[in-house]
Amino acid sequence: MNLLATLIRAEWLQLRREPAAWALLGSVWLVMLLALASGTSFTRSQQLSLAEVQRKEAEALQRAKAARPRSAGDTTGFAYYYDPTDLRGYAFNLHEAYAVKLPAPLSALAIGDADLLPAYQRVRADALPAEGEGYEHEHPLRLALGRFDLVFVVLWVMPLALLALVHPVLSVERQSRRLALMQLHAGGGARLMARVLAAGLLVRGLLPMAGLLALTALAALVSQAVPLAAALSLLGWMGMALAYLMFWLLVAAAVCVRASDPATAAFRLFAVWVVVAIVLPALTATLTRALAPTPSREAFVAQLRDAVDAVTRERLRHIEAFYNDHPELRPPNTPIAKLGWTSTYLIRQRALGKAQAPALAHFQDALNRQRRVHRQLSWASPLTLARRALVEASGNGLRRHEDFVRRANAHQAALAAWFLPRVSSAARREDETGCKGCAALYRFDDFDAVPRFEPR
């Protein structure tokens, strides 16, 4: 133990005399702070975007509540579409609601896939999957190059800095023959080597990296990039980052033990970095695509369009089927073929949703299979594993997004289930009374009762 303490002290004194090492650590910390600022900026802009969307939803609700209903006997054509106190107008057009995915407390640490996946989607009573919404206007080159966030620095830059600091450990002693001299005095080869290695890796590798992570964590809390309430989660995240860097320490240990001189150690370590940081992730991703190809969006669009055509051709059958299942909603006097557009719109959209469901399910199954294969193959790529873990922990990964999409789609189904019987009931009353387009039959003011999406 005394020998280890002596070696540690010697390494520390040596490190203190290396201005290049301190310059490197200072540069890396600066890069980490810039990355943190970039992640914070992204999170803030996302929060602003979501606040804007929620404000629009609140304003639409206020406008609806403030609207005065049109006259009871008004039977004009398009008026209902712009009248929020008309159930049809509200359900088909004016109900503005959004499912939002709020940024997680650790979002600032890893932008991850958040810039590629929408953070909100409009939810509608017609329950069709929303596409094209929720994306911010970004320069596509920015998306293509990837983000400058803390995960990027931890995964790619910090290991390089770590390897630059630790590569002389043991190999310098071996090259200068000091190791042999020390072995003569200390008596015993392997134990001494282990202690020299441990001291070197501790002082030149683990402690500086842990220090950088700790300082960055402190900066994150002080700048409120991460709220104080999430300090424990932040500690966990930094722990994961340190675990990844410990992997690199082990790599360094394995290389330095055998390297005859620092130049050889540096070469081998950088070669390993290239393999781990570039080659393995690339091969993993390429193999995943080969084993589980990305499903074709073009075929998917064709299937959706086929469903639209099929439902349009068979619309009367679908409407009939709905009324067979819900005889209490069937208009008593008018045959199905003569029913108005508004009476059957949601019924047809429901049928369309069912007709498109197999295509959606098939596409999602293919995507899920690809993601499963990638997760399995990722065990061969430490960087891929680390990236996934850090991004998921920050809340900007695929799992949280998939959960959000599931919840948003469930909420859309709930909205459809809420509006459909109400519109159909009103249509039935319209048919019973014979008063076509009468506003009173579709009067609606129970805006607060409409199901709302609970963001989390």
Added chain:
Amino acid sequence: MAEVELTQQPVRAKAPSLWWLACTAAARAEATQHWRDGRSRLVLLISLVLSLVAAVSGFVDARDLHRQRAEAQAVEQQRWLGQGTKWAHSAAHYGIYAFKPITPLAVLDPGIESFVGSTVWLEAHKQNDFLYRPAQDQPELLRGGLLTPASVLLWVAPLAIVFLGFGAFAADRESGTLRLWRLGGARPSAVAAGRGAVLLAVGLGLWLPTAASAVAATAVFANGGGLQDGALRFFLLSAAAVTYLATWVLATLAASALCTRPRTALGLLTGAWVLVTLILPRAAVELARVAAPLPTAQAFRAALDTELGDPHQLADEAEAKQALLDQHGVKDVKELPVNWTGISLQRSEDRGNAIFDRHFGALFEAQARQSRWIDVLSLFSTPLAMVNLSSHLAATDLPHHVHYLQAAEAQRRLIQRVLNDELTRHPDVNGKRHESGVELWARIPAFVHRVAPLGTIEWPKAGVASLLLAAGAVLLTLTLALRRL
């Protein structure tokens, strides 16, 4: 006798210069050394495997995507023609999807293709956003380091050059062999040229599979994938690739000549690689975003929707209608020899189109401003300049995407005009709308997109300058460094 002797002097072949001899000897020695060195063989093997994998997977991906989109477009065209008999405005709302085609040079550099929508619905009243970014379906793969031929050129080839060349002069200096070959009369420039040629050959060898896959794609893609100047683009891309690789070769030799130890040269070069390849491009794009921000999606959509209002109701609708009635001397639209609905719909389209042009035009201009900033900042990062230039030449950059967007929108407007004109020519009869069939749908030509020829849309001028300046700067640095040897 003397005259005969004078005129009969044997003709001697011109002896190769000492410089050339030193150059070729250095090249042979370098190549032999790398071939014998296990580390070098490993570097070459890994790099070559990556290059082949990227080339093959890039070719397969591009070929499959080209085929899928071409087939999808043909299916959509058949769907459009086979939509049966209906009111023309119903057909306008039924619409048709456009699928963005892939060019064969996307094999070399897919650019932004995965990060922009690939499909757009051309329908009445709306200039829709492009849907289905490929990146949204596979974010972990793309962000997790999926290999493309462009990344082999930008990342892998320079790394291979650095790994193989960092000890070119520094190792000689450290081992003392530098003095030996100087004593032998070999000039440093000759040795640098020979060793540099070997390194450049390695870089080009890694790029060759990619180039071959692009040529194969050109042969396989129908109609050249919409490219009118594919050969010129390929030639310029090749020239840019050679310049880029040569810059890394010169930088590696310069660092090796400047540093006293190989380890220092390796550290300097890997640090430079990390800085210019990984950090600076990302930082430059962030800076460009701050310098030329884009409007938020919400603000854009709100402004557009407010100005659009209701597509079926125009503020001056009544006035226009009255003018038409007066022109024909009738009191009711039913008495007109033309269909007012068709006229009204086209007026609505024209009004909407002007609004779309204003708002989308402003958005495209904002994106172009940001692109210009990125281009200027690429003066500080040759890899970023190469990214810009490579994707521009492969027709996979933002200006080419906007060109396609505008072409698709022009097709949408053509569809609406043809349908509305048909509607206008056929007033309702006894309250019954005129229905049209395949004769009308077929009147609209299928959408075929031709990629804008080089030079007709904005290109990365600063990127070209960056590439040439960087090459010049490292050449100067190498020249000065060699003098110090």
